[in-house]
Amino acid sequence: MARVELHDLQSDKRAGELARLIETLVADGRRLIVWVADEGRRRIFDDWLWTFDKLAFVPHSVWQPSLGEVVDPVVIVGEPGNPNSATVLVIGDDLPPVDWARGFDEIHDLIVPGAEGEERRGWWERWRDSARED
Numbered sequence: 640m641a642r643v644e645l646h647d648l649q650s651d652k653r654a655g656e657l658a659r660l661i662e663t664l665v666a667d668g669r670r671l672i673v674w675v676a677d678e679g680r681r682r683i684f685d686d687w688l689w690t691f692d693k694l695a696f697v698p699h700s701v702w703q704p705s706l707g708e709v710v711d712p713v714v715i716v717g718e719p720g721n722p723n724s725a726t727v728l729v730i731g732d733d734l735p736p737v738d739w740a741r742g743f744d745e746i747h748d749l750i751v752p753g754a755e756g757e758e759r760r761g762w763w764e765r766w767r768d769s770a771r772e773d
Contacts, residue, residue, distance in 0.1 A: 640770045658691045673715045675731035
């Protein structure tokens with residue numbers, strides 16, 4: 640069963656904290672998939688990863704199935720795939736397909752404050768419970 644790490648955000652500004660989390664995971668030598676379901680947000684986040692910090696460098700690519708396998712340690716996807724053989728899934732926006740997410744060793748999600756965040760936290764608790772039953 641995948642280990643799920645929930646990160647509490649101090650505001651609903653996700654991109655900055657998401658970029659820092661990704662930077663930390665890459666610095667630890669991890670390969671990751673970043674799930675960003677919305678195409679517009681994928682493009683914006685791709686640009687953000689190149690510019691969020693002048694001293695940071697997060698090698699990454701935006702993947703589509705036609706690209707096949709890639710070597711970048713960070714791959715942003717909007718449909719299920721694992722083209723860089725990642726073991727870590729980072730959730731950038733909406734929740735990913737459940738069966739696909741179960742294929743990762745570790746999952747990170749950022750939880751916004753308030754009711755929306757509590758709903759998301761509850762979803763992950765139900766997900767863990769269902770995974771234990773399988």
